[in-house]
Amino acid sequence: MAASLRALLRPAAAAAARRRALLPPPPRPLLGARACSAGAPFQYLAVQKAGAQQSVGLIQLNRPQALNALCEGLMEELRRALEALENDPQVGAIVITGSQKAFAAGADIKEMQNKTFQECYSSGFLAGWDKVSTVRKPIIAAVNGYALGGGCELAMMCDIIYAGEKAQFGQPEILLGTIPGAGGTQRLTRAVGKSLAMEMVLTGDRISAAEAKEAGLVSKVFPVEKLLDAAIACAEKIASNSKLVAAMAKESVNAAFETTLAEGTRTEKRLFYATFATGDRKEGMTAFVEKRKANFTDS
Numbered sequence: 676m677a678a679s680l681r682a683l684l685r686p687a688a689a690a691a692a693r694r695r696a697l698l699p700p701p702p703r704p705l706l707g708a709r710a711c712s713a714g715a716p717f718q719y720l721a722v723q724k725a726g727a728q729q730s731v732g733l734i735q736l737n738r739p740q741a742l743n744a745l746c747e748g749l750m751e752e753l754r755r756a757l758e759a760l761e762n763d764p765q766v767g768a769i770v771i772t773g774s775q776k777a778f779a780a781g782a783d784i785k786e787m788q789n790k791t792f793q794e795c796y797s798s799g800f801l802a803g804w805d806k807v808s809t810v811r812k813p814i815i816a817a818v819n820g821y822a823l824g825g826g827c828e829l830a831m832m833c834d835i836i837y838a839g840e841k842a843q844f845g846q847p848e849i850l851l852g853t854i855p856g857a858g859g860t861q862r863l864t865r866a867v868g869k870s871l872a873m874e875m876v877l878t879g880d881r882i883s884a885a886e887a888k889e890a891g892l893v894s895k896v897f898p899v900e901k902l903l904d905a906a907i908a909c910a911e912k913i914a915s916n917s918k919l920v921a922a923m924a925k926e927s928v929n930a931a932f933e934t935t936l937a938e939g940t941r942t943e944k945r946l947f948y949a950t951f952a953t954g955d956r957k958e959g960m961t962a963f964v965e966k967r968k969a970n971f972t973d974s
Contacts, residue, residue, distance in 0.1 A: 719749035730914035732760035732769040742780035754806045767914025772817035779826030807832040811922040817906035831862040838884040839899040845881035917955035917971040
């Protein structure tokens, strides 16, 4: 009986082995990084801590068969990962990256194809994507390959964009009979100006990493293989400062995009004064006067 049962199960086991062989390999752990526990395991992300002090939260989009298209499951996992890193006192900055081929090639069109106006409006479709822009810790997007549609919007929700030299940015929604729906028309215009934003949104044309840097969309461009190390190094530098004061600085800079100049300068003054209630402001200035390195305690 046992022998006959094994014979029946053998074809099923072989088929399962063939299916496993077709699955994409898990992302290779990065040097100087370790896995980060953030609740239930992730299907579409790899979440780690990186840097010499493990002070950088590293999120890698991992949906290679779809060029990291931003399906609802991936975005839900991203919200969960960001929340975990936001609440981790060891983490001072976050890096979001994809693969060398694609940061994220856009939203998942197959999920959107049959949606109706009523569904989109009543469910607040894409509203949850704003979680990225509300995280208080600084976020760096390390963009290699395609950052199109929702992928470009995701990068622009981050505070700093570093690009690999082969990266491409675009908002091609017009070619699908729709428009950007997660901030593309707003953040792109603020980043590169009306003329280039209009051209990209109305034609669906892409721009290169060099063009994106020239336009002010990205801050630095690196060789593909050096991009992630450079982003982690920047995040480590940020994380070495006071996390409390870094959050204040981020809030003040973001106010420049959301308020008038007068309101923005009032916000800046309020936050500047607030630093004088922190131990880190006192430590920083004392260390400067005493010609030593500051020892920030995030207090």
